[in-house]
Amino acid sequence: MEVTASRAMPGHGWVLAACLLLLMGLFAALVSATQLRPGETRPVEVAPSSDGVVQLRFELPVEATTRWALWFPREPVNRLQLVAADGWRSEALDFFSVGADEGILPAGYAFLLPRNAHGPMAIEAEVDGGLHGSLRPVLAQATDIRRVERSGVALAGAVYGGLLTLAALALALAYASRDRLFIGFFGFTVALVLLLQAMNGHLYGLPGVRFFGLWQLQGLSALTLVHAAAALWLIEAYTMRGRSYRHARLVRGIGIGLIALAAVFLLNLPWLARVSQAVSAVGWTLAGIAVIGMLADAARRGVSMAWALTVATALTVLTGVWVALARHGLAPEGPLLHYGYQGAAVAFALLLALALTHRIGDYRDQRDQDRLARQDTERKMRREAARADLSTALQTQLNGLDPGEIPWQGFRLLMDHLLPLVPTESCIAVLRGYQGRDHLLVEPSDALPSVEHEINRRGLILRRQATAGLALQQPVRPSAGGPVVAMEALIPFQVRAPGWGVLLLRRAGGEGFTTDEMSVIGELARVVQLHVDQAAAAVKLRRSAEIDALTGTMNRRTIDVWIERTFAEAERSGRPVSVLFIDLDHFKSVNDRFGHACGDECLREVSTALRSVLSEADMFGRYGGEEFIAVLPGRDGAEARAVGERMRTAVENCEVRHEGQRVRLTVSIGIATRQRGEDEPAAAIARADKALYAAKRQGRNCVQVAPAVFS
DSSP: OOOOOOOOOHHHHHHHHHHHHHHHHHHHHHHHHHHSOHHHHHHHHEEEEETTEEEEEEEEOSOOOOOOEEEEEEESEEEEEEEEEEBBOOBBBTTTTTOOGOOOOOOEEEEEEEEEOEEEEEEEEESSOOOOOTOOOOOEEHHHHHHHHHHHHHHHHHHHHHHHHHHHHHHHHHHHHHHHHHHHHHHHHHHHHHHHHHHHTTTSSSSTTGGGGHHHHHHHHHHHHHHHHHHHHHHHHHHHHSSTTTTHHHHHHHHHHHHHHHHHHHHHOOOGGHHHHHHHHHHHHHHHHHHHHHHHHHHTTTTTHHHHHHHHHHHHHHHHHHHHHHHHTTSOOOOHHHHHHHHHHHHHHHHHHHHHHHHHHHHHHHHHHHHHHHHHHHHHHHHHHHHHHHHHHHHSTTTTTOOOOOOOOHHHHHHHHTTSSSOOOOEEEEEEEEEEEEOOOOGGGGGGGHHHHHHHEEEEEEEHHHTTTTOOOEEEESTTTOOOEEEEEEOOOOOTTOOOOEEEEEESSSSSOOOHHHHHHHHHHHHHHHHHHHHHHHHHHHHHHHHHHTSBBBOOOHHHHHHHHHHHHHHHHOOOEEEEEEETTTTHHHHHHHHHHHHHHHHHHHHHHHHHSSTTEEEEEETTTEEEEEEEOOOHHHOOOOOOHHHHHHHTTTTTTTEEEEEOOOOEEEEOOOOOOOSSHHHHHHHHHEEEEEEEHHSSEEEEETGGGGG
């Protein structure tokens, strides 16, 4: 059956866009449902007093019915502890070492104030190391603080879960497509998960990776640079695949430089801690600008989803720069901005996953094209094999057949080789006036009587369709206007007018024949007709070389070949062979008196009379002029003389008339029989020739046998 490529989902671009909007809507709904800020807060006055100490002044209700707490966003500091004037000290919290009471995904630093705290209060916040320029405390009820923490856990879990799902998807796509680009996306996603966990302080509370807190800010900078390099290489591979990019070396060089800087930071040299954040921010920003440039160029070239990725990258870079400035106290800061950066990073990863997944469609299209090409090649190979097998069978089985049997056998072979390739209910070959005969072949053969009646009824229509020379398909209906019960393919044969021929194949039901099937039928039909015509022409040519054109008997060349074989076989078997030389008496006078046309007619009549006496095992031919020769295998001299007498009588009784006058004809015959030891005919022919001349001397119209007449 004809195979076509699988069709893409209609409007798949809009469907993907709608699904993406749905995911973004769900994420927005999750964010809106969370409480990132307490519902009721009290103002807190922040006044740095000395290095590493921040004065916090606030006022609590005099009659507090609930417990209050101070909450700080989770920024990278080595130690954060609250100390009151009355000697109260909170637990010391560390960004790079998550406490057991904080859980595994803390959203900030939460400190419960003393139960009896009320009225105006002054507390010192002792901060060691790290970045604390953006430590802005929030004073709220403890229940609200716990609600904020739970919201942070939910958002962080959603972000990490989504990214890990993308990483698992990348592995599945890498396995399915064998494309290393998905392995690169897996590495990029894992690097992004580690970076976000490190930025949120969650990485240092996970079993197995707590040790990463030893690097503190330099470890965070190293992760930032590794993620930037992974993004740079991945986008370069995505946008420039299969193309030469003039800045490719520069892009790869930047990536290598970022990895080298990350390796330097992992040395954990103390003097690098002060500059690590600034260096990583600059490297990350440069990588983001390079990514935007490559994506913009890819969008200009029409790369799928490049514009969306460009916008997502720009948002991620802007929010990342804003967060970096806020951590140094150079820009306003808030929880939405912090999570907005992470949301932009996740959106970029999601868009990139969709863009890479779009490559699966390209793989599918390429796979379909390859499959179609392979199937087309297989069809061509099967067709060529069938054509070669059919040609071989025709060359083998048509050789040596009589002209009348060649068409029947050829078209029988056509059906034998065609029907396994093209399943049909019936196959009919109709030929009229082809090679001088009519032919009708039917498969299955038991349907021949009904097919003959149908062909006679449709003869005129079939002849017109065959004369048109166009292959076609037509429905078969039991009656005019009735339902279609079968489809019929009609392939005309190239038969010289007034003859014609068609091949009819019928398939039950309304399913017709495919273009490929029609092509196969037509090709094999042409092959058969070509071989049949060639075989018939070869038989005619061979016979024209073997047969005397005037009398239709063997010519001298053929007789010489056959008599050589006959004598050799007779010597091996010890059987006799007799040779008869026949010469028409006074033939020159017939030509002189009645003309050469009459002489030719006499030769034909004499040839017919002489041949009528012989059996099928005997050989007879014209030896030249008015001389004929007969070879009688298995007959001795006595039997040959009897045959010669019958031949002489048959010629004498010939009725040949020319212009109302009877032309009297007689023959003289010389006979010789093979002698012992003679495996070649030359001696016997010479004796028969001498016997013929002896018959001429005896008065003609007689038979002489050698060698007795010479003894």
